[in-house]
Amino acid sequence: MILNVSPKTEDRGLRMRTLPGLNGGIVCVLQAGEKVETLDADTLVRVCLGEKGKWLHVKNSDGQTGYCAAWLLFESSSSPPAASVSVLPALLVEVSEQIGSNHLRLRDHPNDAAKTLAGESAGTILTVLESRAVGLPKVGVNGKWLHVQDPQAHQGYVSAFYVQEYISPAETPLPARQFDQHQELIPLSDYPTSQSQSAPQVETPNSELTPLPAEQPQPEVPGPFPQPDTPVATMKVKVTNSVGPRGLRLRSKPNLAGSVLKVLPAGTLLDVLEPVNTALSKLGLFNQWLKVKSNTGSQGYIAAWFVQALTPLPPQVVTPSVPTVQISSPPGDTSSLLYEVPLLSQDNLYGNAACSPVSACMLLEYYHRLNPLNRTETPRQLIGRLDPGDGTPGKGMSLSNVTDELQFLGYQHISQKLYASLADLKAELINGPLIVTVGVTLVGSGTRSIQGPGNTSHAMVVKGVSPDVIVVNDPWSGKELRISTGIFERMWKLGLNGMYMIRP
Structure with missing residues (x-):
């Protein structure tokens, strides 16, 4: 039997628990209107449905199973119980500043292959055409899509990863009950209460809707020896x-x-x-x-x-399993780092303007060699995935315009930063190689090379660093280049000190 979560849960959701009762741990939070499948016999379900104090064994669309309060569920074929409060206002979202000068695509279907209807710039306010209970948990979550309408009345779907809830200065944010990677950023709704933590928990009809009582940190038991789990600050x-x-x-x-x-x-x-x-x-x-x-x-x-x-990083420290080798450096200097990133050349692809997709493909191949489960593609294959308007042959494209293609391939940890510092670059390099945008002069007669600084925007892969040298894979020349830190910083400044990180 298919059941729906009651609208009485509003934006707070209904908790699925590991056991039938308030003592069960929380498996997930179901949103109002969400469908679940019962795992109990239909006759038992009909007896319990709507009864306070009764619990039903259910499974959600993600395959998670647990127990939910039967009085906050109703059969899909019946009319939902009326909510006890007024209808919440429409959810508004704002296109995030993280897209920079690019535009967020409004598509006609919720997937990366769908037709682009319009481009929404950073700061654009969009009206979500879904209930707040359904739409809010998606905001800021990678791989989710929102049905929206823009100020020009265009309706379509946008990637929820690139929007944030819009709160006008006169409004107070609603508490959000969502469990995702941006949980750390949502407005607080679980401040400690005055309720005693030792008091017995009393089950009431609306216990599933009340905020979770905050857990109090357990004091450490003093002993004659230093505690091993509290090392000094390093x-x-x-x-x-x-x-x-x-x-x-x-x-x-x-x-x-x-x-x-x-x-x-x-x-x-x-x-x-x-x-x-x-x-x-x-x-x-x-x-x-x-x-x-x-x-x-x-x-x-x-x-x-x-x-x-924040502080200077120690030498040769990388995520386990990432192969590195030492750059030649003066005796006693062990602060250098070099990743073994495969070298690819852009040749004449995309009208001699394929530095962005070729640089991205170097990182894909690098991670594929670390783990064959990480997908890789040739530059020609990646260019073939581009949407109309992502770039112009002969002129190139922004790295941010290949983000959705990379996400389709399974690379979910993608970020970019402008006006980064050399310290930022070195900090990010600890986690793996990355792409930078620079200003150079491209020399194409005879053997290809780059000269810098220059006025042509160019992307290349930073794969290593030492105190005086930045090591890059350059797609234009198809060579590994070792550039003095001073020259690199001048070139990088002309590329707005841009960094683009792609990780599985």
Whole structure:
């Protein structure tokens, strides 16, 4: 039997639990209107449906199974129970600034192969043509699509990854109950309450709708020896601007279930309470957590994908399984790093303007060699995937215009940054090779080469660094180049100090 989640749950959702009762752990949160399949006999379902205190065994569309409050479900063929509150206003979203000067495509169907109807610039306000309960959990989530209407009344679908909820200055944000990689950024709705944590939990008809009681951190038991899980601070990290005005949560545990100890604004400096090698292997990676201490002494865990290294990085520290070799450097200097990235040449592809897709393909091939499950393509194949308007043969394309093609191939951790510093580049290089945009002069007579700085925008792969040299794979010449740091920075500045990271 197919059941629907009652609209009474509003934007708070209905919790699926591991056991029938409030003591069961939370498997996921179902949104109002979401369909579930019952795993109990139909006769039992009809007896329990709508009854307070009864629970039903169900399965959602993602295949997750658990128990839900029967009084907050109704049969799909029947009329839904009326919500006890007024209808929420339409959900508005804003095209994120992360698209830069590019445009977010409005498509006629929710997939990357669909026809492009319009391009929406950063800051454009879109009206979501789905209920708030269905649309809000998708906002900011990779691989999800939103049905929207733009200010010109064009209707279609946009990638939910590139939008954020629009809150006008006169509005107060609604608390969001969603579980995804941007959970650390949503408005707080689980502040500690005055309810005693030791008080017995009383089951009431609306217990499934109330906020979770915050878990209190357990005090460490003092002993005669230092605690092994609280090492001294070894490096500092900074909360990145990507958290926006909502800040980053410091939690009592290294997961989303940990209670919120405090909210850290962008720019906050933190001491890392883990070995440097361990911490660096987590930086910038989704679903990794760092144990840190604030300047006020508060200790807890933060999402590693929203911080960056601040202090100078130690030599030769990379994510395990990433092969590196040493760049020739003066005796005693072990601060150099070089990844073995395959070299590809752009030749005459795309009217001699294929530096962006060819650079991307070098990274695809690199990750494919690390793990054959990571997909790779030739530059010609990737160019064949481009949508109309992604670029112009002979003139090239922005790297951001190949993002959806790379996501289709399974590369879900893609980011870009303009006006980056050399320290930013070195910090990102710890996690793997990356692409930069530079300003150069392309020399095409006889043997191809580049001269810099120059006025032609060009993409190439940074695969190594030493104190005085940046090592790149250049798609124009088809060669590995070793460029002095000073010359590289002048070339890079003409490319707006752009970095583009592609990771599985």
